[in-house]
Structures are given as C-alpha cells and as structure tokens.
Amino acid sequence: MSKSNRQMKLGAFFMIPGHHVAAWRHPESAAEDVQQFHLYKRLAEQAEKGKFDMIFFADGYAINDKLQSAIEHTVTVRPDPLILLAAISAVTTKIGLTATVSTTYNEPFHVARKFASLDHLSGGRAAWNVVTSGQNAEALNFNRNEHLKHGLRYERAEEFVDVVKKLWDSWEDDAIIVDKKAGRFAEPSKVHEVNHNGDWFTVKGPLNVSRPLQGHPVIVQAGSSEAGIELAAKTAEVIFTAWQTIEEAQNFYKNVKGKLSKYGRSHDDLKVMPGVFPIVGKTEEEANEKQALLKELIPEKAGVGLLSSLISYDLSPYPVDGPLPDLPHISEINGGKSRFQLLKDIADREQLTIRQLYQHIAGARGHREIKGTPVQIADQLQEWFENEAADGFNIMPPYLPGGLDDFVEQVIPELQKRGLFRTEYNGNTLRDHLGLKRPLSSFSKEHSIG
Template identity: 90%
Template sequence: MSKSKRQMKLGAFFMIPGHHVASWRHPESAAEDVQQFHLYKRLAETAEKGKFDMIFFADGYAINDRLESAIEHTVTVRPEPLTLLSAISAVTSKIGLTATVSTTYNEPFHVARKFASLDHLSGGRAAWNVVTSSQNAEALNFNKNEHLKHASRYERAEEFVDVVKKLWDSWEDDALLIDRDSGRFADPSKVHEINHQGNWFSVKGPLNVSRPVQGHPVIIQAGSSEAGKELAAKTAEVIFTAWQTLEEAQTFYKNVKGRLAKYGRSHDELKIMPGVFPIVGRTEEEANEKQALLKELIPEKAGVGLLSALISYDLSSYPVDGPLPDLPNISEINGGKSRFQLLKDIADREQLTIRQLYQHIAGARGHREIKGTPVQIADQLQEWFENEAADGFNIMPPYLPGGLEDFVELVIPELQKRGLFRTEYTGNTLREHLGLKRPLSSFHIHNVYEKSIHS
C-alpha cells in the first residue's frame, strides 16, 4: 500500500480509433465506427466504470493535406466534440466531459454559451481544453490567408478566457427566481452586462445561459512553451503536457507550480497531468508483441506526415533512413513550439533517423510511452506521481476500444490496491473529482467589496 495520501487524477484521452497513427489498421480497432455513437457510448461507459476523472477529446479545424498521406493513410474524420459530449452526458452520470476548443478560430460568446450549456446538461461535468490553433491549414478555413503568429495567438487566448469567465459570471448564482406566483422568472439586479472592451474583443453580455453548475467549467490548458506556461499559471486548473523523462517532468512541474503565487493561487489549484501511452500486456512478452505489431502497421508516408505535422516542418523530401535535416530555430516555428523542441531533443539525444523517430512517436506523439505488465505500468506511474513530476496522467490508449479496456481491467485495480486511485466516486461534479474549488462569481466579489466599503 502506498504511503501517499494523495490520489492521482486520470483522464482518458480519446484519439479515435486510438492514439497510434496506424491504430485504424489494428485488427481489434473499431475503425469502421469512428462516426457512430455506439462506439463513444461504449468508451465513455468503460472509462466511468474505471472511475476516471474525465474523458477528453482533442480537436482541430482542418485536414493537414499538405502531405498526401493525411487523407490516404490516417483517420481524418471525427465528430465535433461538444456535440458528442452532449450526447455522452445522457448515458453517463459521474465522469467529467472535456473538449478542446480553440481561441484562435472562435468567439468568446459562442464558447461560453456552449460550455455553460454542457455543464448544465451534465450536472456539472464540463471542462474546456483551451488551445491556440497551430496549423496554417486552419487559417485557410476561416477566411484568413495565414495563421496568427505565436505571440499574438497567446495574447488573444488570454483575453478570450477572461471574456468567457466574465460571461459565465454574468448571472449570479441566485439570479433565477422562477416564482410562478409573482410572475418573476429572474432578478434583473443579479444579471449583468460585462461591457468588455479589449484589444481583441468587444462583448456586451450578459450570457443567455445562467451561471454554470460548477461556477466555471474546469479550465484546461495544453501548451508548454513560455507563453503557454504563463497562460496556464494565470488561467488553467489542469495542464495536459508531454515529457519523456522524470527529470524533465519534475522541472516543468516545479516551474509551473512556482508561477502560481504571483497570481494569488495555491499549489493545489493547478493539476499537472502528463500524457502517457501505455502498452499493457499480461506478461512482458505480450506487451512486446503488441508494441512490435503497432510498429509494423505504420505506412511510411503516414509516419513522415505525422512527424512533419508535429514539428511544423515538411520532411517528405528527405531520406527516411537519414537523420533529421538542419531544422529552423525554434523562434522561426509558428506551430507548436514545445512539441517541436521536445521531438528535436529526442532525435538529438538518441541519434535517431527520421524513420526511427516517427516509429518512436507514432503512438505517443511526443508523450511518454510505457509498456509492460500491470505491475510495471503502475510502478512507472507511481514513480512520477510520488516524485513531484505529476498530479495524475492523461491516459492515451494505443487502439480502441481494446487499449482502454486493458487499462481499466488490468492497471486500474493495481493502482487501487496501492491506494493511488479511487475505488468509487465521492462527488458528482468534475471539480469535486479533481479537488478544485468552485469559483465565486466576480460580480459577487464586487458586490461584497462594495458593501464593505460603504458599511
């Protein structure tokens, strides 16, 4: 039994039909069902059976068709996540529901309204993974000729999140009266225009959805660049991140947690959850066989295409059995800077060819890959959790539904036996699962302050 009183947080990260770039070719994947609700219902119910804190869907707004491999060799169709999570909310009762929505190609009012609606429909289980889009291909789908520069994307994102929170607060918690006798549905003195005027947005408000069950749906952030870390320290309550070694993860953990105090936040108000790609076998031999099969399934073009997309640099003209070419300086990259640096570091550290690098990252996509028996998997998670490298993990099954079912049936019981993970849900909202406070409304705080200075 672990001596730790903390319990790790676990998210089930669904890349359909699995995180491995060739998962759709796996004989046990549900590739035919990627647009069918029954697959997502099964996955959500399995994750809830395993007592996961949340399920999570990534998203993007373009098919990266610069390389022909994208459409030909990889899965590029998926349901829109908020629509999907609204349906999943009806067939689950406890598990958190997380969707990626970009601040680059959306408006704050739309996003505030959608997440407030999901929070009400699910009884307080919504979470927003805040991202700044990283592909130039997305700009071309939104009436733009080129993608916003990295610094501008983060400036817009910071203001975007601020506006969304103001809109969630525009109805005070007790604004709804629903008094049939008096004919009063709501108290107008407790519904507020936000009148936001900023560099990026002008929004009058109020929202036409009352304050969410959780006050604010949980805010998640996934960037690990300097701008991303600062945005997370100021606004996020969970960080999804990617690290290969314990030392790297510890450095990141200490760095981000160390930024919280200047924003008046405590250590526990931000949960850091690195992504982990687990290959689980009942024996070491079985785990090795599963890993070997996945590597065999990768079409060369798909591997090169994935790697090119992740580092924002086209590698299609270079020999796959040669080294990475001389890459631009990170300051010249307008895509995901932290992922670019992470993959370049792996290639340099391990002296990998392009083929070896795409085989290395084809599953975890820059996150940590671990394999072994349930005991070995639990050992590796426990090491990071108990040595200030993580508050929990985002679990990335290699293929679905089997990869998730292996983790729930084999690894979760081992974590529970060690006292590292819950055996039952003790709350109903995602904030309760994660141990996060429900935020007070900014208008409530203002009203209390006004009363105090006039009393």
C-alpha cells in the same frame, strides 16, 4: 501503498480509433465506427466504470496540410468534440467531459454559452481544453491567408478566456428565483452586463444561460511553451503536458506550480497531468508484441507526414532511413514550439533516423510511452506521482476500444490496490473529482469583500 491520502487524477484522452497513427489498422480497432455513437458510448461507459476523472477529446479545424498522404493512410475525420460530449453526457452520470475548443477561430459568447449549457445539462461535468490554432490549413478554412503568429494567438487566447469567465459570471449563482406567484423569474440586480471592451473582443453580455453549475467549467490547457505556461499559471486548472523523463517533468511541475502565487493561486489550484501512452500486456512479452505490431502497421508516408506535422517542417524530401536534416531555429517555428524542441532533442540524444523517430513517436506523439505488465505500469505512474512530477495522468490508449479495456481492467485495479486511485466517485461534478474549488463569481458580494 500510497505515501499519503493523495490520489492521482486520471483523464481518458481519446483519439479515435486510438492514439497510435496506425491504430485504425490494428485488427481489434473499431476503425469503421469512428463517426458512430455506439463506439463513443461504449468508451465513455468503460471509462466511467474505471472511475476516470474525465474523458478528453482533442480537436482541429482542418485536415493537416503537412500530411499529404493523411487522407489515404490515416483517420482525418473526427466529430466535433462538443457535439460528441453533449451526446455522451446523456448516457453517463459521473465522468467529466473535456472538449477542446480553440480561441483562434471562435467567439467568446458562443464558447461561454456552449460550455455553460453542457455544464448545466450534464450536472456539472464540463471542462474546456483551451487551445490556439497553429496550422495554416485551419486559417484557410476561416477566411485568412495564414494563421496568427504564436504571440498574437496567446494574446487573443488570454483575452478570450477572460471574456468567457466574465460571461459565466454574468448571472450570479442565486439570480434565478422562479416565484410563480409574484411573477418574478429572476432578480435583475443579480444579472450583469459584462461590457468587455478589449483589443480583440467587444462583448456586452449578459449570457443567455445562467451561471454554470460548477461556477466555471474546469479550464484545461496543453501548451508548454513559455507563453503557454504563463497562461496556464494564470488560468488553467488542469495542465496537459508531454514529457519523456521524470527530470523534465519535475522541472516543469516546479516551474508552473511556482508561478501560481504570482496570480493569487495556490499549489492545489492547478493539476499537472502529463500524457501517458500505455502498452499493457499480461506479460512483458505480450506488451512487446503489441508494440511491435503497431510499429509494423505504420504506412511510411503516414509516418513521415505525422513527424513533419509535429515539428512543423516538411521531411518528405529526405531519405527515410537517413538522419533528420538541419532544422530551422525554434524562433522560426510558428507552430507547436514545445513539441518541436522535444522531438529535436530525442533525435539528437538517441541518434535516430527519420523512420526510427516516426516509429518512436507514432503512438505517443511526444508523450511518454510506458510498456509492460499492469504492475510495471503502475510502478512508473506511482514514481512520477509521488515525486512531484505529476498530479495525475492523461491516459492515451494506443487503439480503441481494446487499449482502454486493458487499462481499465488491468492497470486501474492495481492502482486501486495501492490506494493510488479512487474505487468510487465521491462527488458528482468534475470539480469534485479533481478536488478543485468552485470559483466565486466576480460579481458576487463575497468576492468583492474577499
């Protein structure tokens, strides 16, 4: 049983048709359906049946240029996550809907409005995974020669989130009246221009959608670099991280939670939810077989390409069964800095060849891989959850829909039996599920007094 009444939060983080780079080759994966709604509907319904807090889609604005053989050997098409989650909102009623949208090649007005719209239409279930775009191939799709430097991306991101929140607040909660008789639809004194004038954006407002049902859709973040942690401590409500060991996870947990007070926030205002790549078997043997099959299915070029992409360094010239070459210093990496360091550490620690390293990370991509029976997997999740390493987890099924079915049908009942996870939704909004406060509007009277 759980030591307290505290229960873990669970996100279903979907890459389609699975997180493993060879997932699409798995005999049971829905590789033909990666752009078909019926697959997404089935996944969302299954995740909701499992009482997940939310489903979660990553995103990117280019086919990865580091992955020369990506088009041939991997799945490089993926529907726009906001379009996808809007469609999913119509066939679900409780589960949270988290879309990744970059602050680098978008405009705050559009982003504020799309999430506010999704939040209204879904009955308060929207969340925004705030990311910056770090691939050169993305820059080339948006009128630039090269992508923004890491520091500038985070400066822009911080201002971007600030403008979006102002726009969400531009209609006070009670601004809409609908007095048909008096002919008054809204109270103009409760609708505000935001008049933002910053280094990156000039936005007058107000938004043309009223304040979201949740006040603000939930803010999710993923970066674990220093700039990323600082931004998360200031603005994030869910943080999605990648850690291999409980010690690393505990350090991170303590670090980011410790920074909250600096921004006037408390311990429970931010949920730390590391990624977990589960390989579930009814027996240990079955789990081992599942893992072995996935490793075998990785096309060599796709493996090298994936690894090159994750460390922002081209490994294709080097022998695949040899060690990693000398890599540049982290300060020279203008990509995912934390991911670079994490993979370099694994390679050094375990003395892996390029092939062994890509096989090692081809599923979880730097996140924690846990393998075993439902009891073993629940044990590992419980250990992290009860020892200040995590408030919950983002579950990354290796292949779909089978990998999700395994987790929902086998692991979740085990977590529920231990009192570690809900058996029914207690509220309607994603904030209800996550136990997050509804933010006051920056324009509301209570806020100015408080």
